Amino acid sequence: MKALLFMETDGEKVLGGSLELISAAKALDAEGTVLIVGSRAAADMVAAFGIPVICIDTASDCDTVTAVLEEVVKEQNPEIVLLSNTALAKDIAPRISGRMGLGCVSDVIGMSKTDGKVIYTRPAYGGTVLENIEIEGTAVVTVRSGSFPKPEEGSKAAVTEKKVEIPADAIKAKIIDKVKDICEAVNLEEAEIIVSGGRGMGNAENFKLVEELANVLGGVVGATRPPIEDGWICRSHQVGQSGKIVTPKLYIACGISGATQHTSGMSGSNYIVAINKDEEAPIFEIADVGIVGNVNEILPVMIEEMKKAKEEAK
Structure with a gap:
């Protein structure tokens, strides 16, 4: 089986769960080739994992990347095209599928072979x-981040630089300006610890307890939609169907009832701790540990105990 792995970069390093695609390809015993657009540094880094890389620097946005990927798929003729389930990949995958008459599966969390x-x-x-x-x-196929382990480095493979001519009619939209969110740097998808707050935190002042616990644990702050809509924290921190899909080692849900829109984005976490005053809250159905009580009274105690534990560990 031949696999083509598209890896998104920020110009220097690979983004999201793209490196996990190497492990996904190996799980199928597939012969993989990586496509990286616009970053020779990232291409060299990926090649250190023992997988050949094609590097193309003639694309930068959704339209041009789609055109490049289409050409490489025609050239490589793979049996499977793997992309990490990023915002860009969610745009690219159905375009490639529609243009080339290929099957498309999104948000995959597992792959296996049965009877070939x-x-x-x-x-x-x-x-x-x-x-x-x-x-x-x-x-x-777009693969959810955290579904496969990060690969181990191997013998360095080759990096092949190619040029792909992009026809003018391939560009359907032109980006004339970008507005950078001041919270843009938050990386929920790769965080190992996430402390999230919901409507049950009550107000913006109480929500600071979520941020403090995350800082003590060395984690990242997450949130459900209500705190974001109320302006307690910016949208980059949203976890759920309309936010980020996360799979941390530890997820602490504070004042979160457990609506499907949120739990669908964090139910793949390795260990879930839920704090809610309603013992019938749906979040407890997926939690490994449930704490029933007032979250604004429980979090200060947790923060102090975590600080003590860190001091004792020094």
Whole structure:
């Protein structure tokens, strides 16, 4: 089986769970080739994992990247095209699928081979069930970050630089300006510890307890939609269907009831701690540890105990 792995970069390093695609390809015993657009430094870094890399510097946005990927797919003729489930990949994958008549599966969390056929597993209905999908012919697949382990470095593979001519009519939209969110640097997808707050925190002042606990633990702050809409924290921190899909080692849900829109974005966490005053809250159904009580009284105690534990560990 031949696999083409598209890895998104920020110009210097690979973004999101793109490196995990190497492990995903190995799980299928597939012969992988990586495509990186616009960053020779990132291409060299990926090649250190023992997988050949094609580096193309003629694309920078969704339209041009789609055109480049289409050409490389035609050239490589892979049986599977893997992309990390980033915002850009969610735009690119269906475009490639539609243009080339290929199958498309999004938000995959598992892949396996049965009788020579690949079965893709993905959550459905807000994560309440898992569905298995089989694709005839070449499949374009976006993989949820955290679904596969990071690969180990191996013998350095080759990096091939190529030029792809992008026709003028391939560019459908022109970016004339960008506004940078001051919270843009937050990286929820790769965080190992996330402390999230919901409507139950009460107000912006109380929400600072969530931020303090995250700082003590060396984690990242997450949030449900209500705190964001009320202006307690910026939208870059949103976890859920309309936010980020996260899979940290530890997820602490503070004052979060557990609506499907939120839990579908964090139910893949390795260990979940939930704090809520309502013992019937749905969040407790997926939590490994549930604490029933007033979150604004419990968090100060947790923060102090965590600080003590860190001092004792020094």
